[in-house]
Amino acid sequence: MNNIVWKIKSFEELTTSELYEIIKARVDVFVVEQDTPYPDLDGYDQKALHLWAEQEDKTVLAYCRIFDKGIKYEETSIGRVLTSEKGRGKNLGKQLIQYAVETIENRYKTSEVRISAQDYLLRFYSGFGFTATDKKYLEDNIPHTEMFRK
Numbered sequence: 001m002n003n004i005v006w007k008i009k010s011f012e013e014l015t016t017s018e019l020y021e022i023i024k025a026r027v028d029v030f031v032v033e034q035d036t037p038y039p040d041l042d043g044y045d046q047k048a049l050h051l052w053a054e055q056e057d058k059t060v061l062a063y064c065r066i067f068d069k070g071i072k073y074e075e076t077s078i079g080r081v082l083t084s085e086k087g088r089g090k091n092l093g094k095q096l097i098q099y100a101v102e103t104i105e106n107r108y109k110t111s112e113v114r115i116s117a118q119d120y121l122l123r124f125y126s127g128f129g130f131t132a133t134d135k136k137y138l139e140d141n142i143p144h145t146e147m148f149r150k
Contacts, residue, residue: 003056004092008103011046017058022050025060030084036048036140044079047071049107052101053092061098066103073114075148076104081115097118101149105110119143 010016025038048065053062063082072079083093105111116139117125123131125147132146135146 004053004061004090004097005055006051006053006099008099010049010109014050014096018050021054021058021060022052022063025052025063025082025084026080029084032078033085034140036142038140044072049103050078051060051096051103052140053087053096055086059086060084061090062092064096064100066100068108069110075112075114076110077114078104079116093124094127097125101128113148115147115149116144117147119145122147 005010007018009110014022023040028041031037035090044065044067048071049064051066053061054065062083065079067073067077071077078097079094081093083096099110101113104113112123113124113130115130117130117132117140117144119136122145126132128149130147130149133148138143
């Protein structure tokens with residue numbers, strides 16, 4: 001597991017193989033593991049930057065989507081955050097969020113980021129400067145809280 005490669009690409013830059021591995025990881029984690037059938041292909045992939053870690057066989061170990069201001073929220077945002085079963089226990093989730101925040105700061109010149117966090121991850125995200133808002137809701141029967149980073 002030493003040869004982990006981090007990649008960031010726009011939708012147009014993704015190869016069909018990369019897109020397949022990304023969608024496979026999202027379905028494996030969100031649909032199968034979390035048992036939440038939902039429309040993953042939501043029309044936002046084309047507007048996102050895709051950030052992920054992959055191993056030598058191209059399997060996605062960690063992934064997220066990054067959005068500029070005005071696409072999902074008024075502020076920049078991060079979504080579809082996951083660490084696959086093979087990627088867990090290697091601090092890839094922490095690296096992923098750190099890289100995502102750095103990408104937003106460097107590309108979009110802001111540190112204001114909004115996310116929709118599953119409630120069990122509130123403490124994790126607070127370690128990156130995110131603060132829970134009072135907007136709490138159920139999404140696919142999973143408790144979520146909107147969080148904001150200034």
